[in-house]
Amino acid sequence: MKANVRNLLAALVVATALGPPAVAGSLxxxxxxxxxxxxxxxxxxxQPLAEKGDPAAQYLLGTLYMAGKGVKQNDATAFMWFQRAANQGNASAQYNVGASYAEGTGVPKSDVDAAKWFQRAANQGMVFAQLNLGLLYAAGNGVPQDNVEAFKWLELAFFALPTGGPRSDVARAMTDVAAKMTREQIDDAKRRERGWKAQPEVK
Incomplete structure (x- = not known):
């Protein structure tokens, strides 16, 4: 599922990406x-924009290497470009770095590193990162098991997603988590969700 989500995300970002004024034309x-x-x-x-440090170009170039479009498919090279963009605060790249660690694609598998990068992207409001972070908290993979945090992140993702598709999957995951929680814990999770605000990384 993660790979399909990453391909969808790449298409969405390509549809909306904007570069800074100095490079926007080339981008x-x-x-x-x-x-x-x-x-x-x-x-x-x-390529030249990415090499000069433009995070949008780095991310987009990474998607080409991930899919093998216009370049030879190479997961390690894709990860390298995602990592460079992620380090500059690009939330989509941060999600892909997390997904790479979660899958062991282009880099050794690590739930701890996956959680770290999903957290950074989720903090910026990246919905698929919020979804995956919620699932990690529910399972206790890469982070201490915490149903309250799991429910919070899953609910944030649920309300950000369009109806149908992944939203239905999130609803089922929320139901599974809620079944293990007390009423007080659910209320706590909802309070955290209501008080949450996206925190864009400034670079």
Missing amino acids: DDGIAAYHEKEYAKAAELW
């Missing part, structure tokens, strides 16, 4: 090429 040219399925051209346009 947008790459996005236009991507939509025309000229993936090699997109890679050619994004």
Whole structure:
């Protein structure tokens, strides 16, 4: 499921990505090429921007290496670009770094590192990171098992997702977690959810 979500996320970000004024034209040219399925051209346009440190270009280039579009598929190279963008606060890249650690794709599997990066992306409001972080808390993978935190993150993801699809899966996960909680714990989780605010990373 994570891989499919990452591919969906890549498409969504390519549809909406904007670069800073100095590089927006080249970044947008790459996005236009991507939509025309000229993936090699997109890679050619994004590569120099990524090498100069532009986090949007780094993330987008990583998605090409992840999918093998316009470049030879390489999970390790994809992870490298995601990591560089994630270190600069790019929430989508942070999610993909977390997913890479969760799956052991391009990097050794580590639930602890997955939780760390899901947490950073979730704090910025990245919905799929919130979902995965909630599941980690529910299972106690990479973080101490905590049903209150699990329910909080799952509920945040639930309200951010459109109806149907993943939202139905989140609802089932919330029901499973709630069955193990007291009324007081559920109320506590809902208070935390209501008091939560996204905290964008400033770079």
